[in-house]
Amino acid sequence: MSDTPAVPHPASDPGLSPVQKFLRATEIDTRLLGMLGAMLLIWIGFHLYGAAVNGFGAFLTPRNLWNLSVQTASVGIMACGMVLVIITRHIDLSVGSVLGFTAMIMGIVQVWWLPGILGLGHPLIVVITCIVGLVLGTAIGAFHGWLVAYRGIPAFIVTLGGLLVWRGMAFLVASGVTISPVDTTFALLGGGPRGTIGETGSWIVCALVCIAILWMLSAGRKARKSHGFPLRPVWAEVFLAVLGCGLAIGATLVVNAYPWPVGIVKQYAAEKGIEIPEGGLFISHGFAIPLLILAVVGLAMTILMGRTRFGRYVYAIGGNPDAAELSGINTRWMTVKIFALMGFLTGLSAIVASARTTSATNSLGQLDELYVIAAAVIGGTSLAGGVGTIYGAIIGAFVMQSLKSGMVLIGFDAAIQDIVVGIVLVIAVYVDILYRKRAK
Structure with missing residues (x-):
């Protein structure tokens, strides 16, 4: 069979510049290229700044890049779920608090309860703990989705309430006590030399x-x-x-x-x-195991969004909810499933985060909702709905963590870090608005 296409490729247009021909021939997403370029500039900038101030650059080193990958995993996993929520024109402000509450429950299960029943170090402790975390996160997410879909409460209000409720519950279930150390096998899921x-x-x-x-x-x-x-x-x-x-x-x-x-x-x-x-x-x-978990989640979510009916329904609802409902899509049940999936990924993120710190604390996951939303938006997910990619959210998570890690390395205090993150989020939304205007 001939390798000649039946239809000429757009890159064969003689009126294009060499750069345009290259981009069209390779079909590389220009937004993806822009995000990778921005991340590379951040890495080089922090490395050169460190070299100028301290005499050596600490950012572009195997140690820092390895730690960066581990630190990004938790936010990146949740960002994959946040893409679906934002595509369907909703928002979830509760993920950080749900992570903290779920991690606290898992800490109680594996440190206070199961050792007395199964014995210290029993292999089933890790299995049961992970199942509890995933089921609990999914249940909370489904409950939020039910309130949004079947009770008509705006997602902003439901999840804002959840942000306060689950953070308070995380404190109450253990009276504010830090639960540690977690099971040694469970801790491997958070990375470290043996993880x-x-x-x-x-x-x-x-x-x-x-x-x-x-x-x-x-x-x-x-x-x-x-x-x-x-x-x-x-x-x-x-x-x-x-x-x-x-x-x-x-x-x-x-x-x-x-x-x-x-x-x-x-x-x-x-x-x-x-x-x-x-x-x-x-x-x-x-x-590290957390990076591999993020990679598996990213691959699975990409297949889900690009190769299944569920993914097509998500984009259809985000593009036009009324038209999607008229075409026969059960938009309310889809909303419940999307929030349940968000809760499942939050539970998985809680496993990674608590394993990485080898403890469960009331403050775990604090402000993570902002970083997760920022990662999705920086990655090209439109707050207007209907547009977003999983790989974009993961790259957005790396951009956010690169900023945080770089500012810590060069000695910026927490206040300046918050200011920078806020500015980056606003710029990302503005860029999205400009991009959508040009696409029309």
């Missing part, structure tokens, strides 16, 4: 990602050919393959370049009976 997959596991993941990239490009080309759609130029396909695999390999090299701390290496060597050589023992962290 990783190591050097070999990271290269295996990298290989699987590269295979998936090549398969998707090949399958996409075959699908276009079978339907008579225009094909990307071969050089554009090769460029995308090299770019995707290059980024995966680069990320793997970075996480594998970050070694375990010396004290933990000595402890590990003593446990395994390993003799430490004179020059020391280098053990790579590799990809």
